[in-house]
Amino acid sequence: MSQTEQETAKPKRHRWDKINDYRKRCGDCGMLADRRPHPYRRQWWTEWTLGEKSWNTLQGDKTPPCQPKDEDRQPQDEAAAQ
Numbered sequence: 001m002s003q004t005e006q007e008t009a010k011p012k013r014h015r016w017d018k019i020n021d022y023r024k025r026c027g028d029c030g031m032l033a034d035r036r037p038h039p040y041r042r043q044w045w046t047e048w049t050l051g052e053k054s055w056n057t058l059q060g061d062k063t064p065p066c067q068p069k070d071e072d073r074q075p076q077d078e079a080a081a082q
Helices: 003-009 076-082
Strands: 016-021 021-027 033-038 045-049 055-058
Touching: none
Parallel strands: none
Antiparallel strands: 016 021, 021 033, 033 045, 045 055
């Protein structure tokens, strides 16, 4: 497996920009992450939001991979749709 194949197989990591102590946004895909104290336990929980979709650690979700924005997608996606 070549190095370029390994890079494409591995999910892209988020590039987080801090908004405040509890909130950050990915500079690449625009995903918003909110980190808050758990309402009943002595631990933190995180909620990730991207458009209408959301994930959180209370449901056992892991951080979703960074997805490129629609304008960043390759023209091959459009060609495959035809």
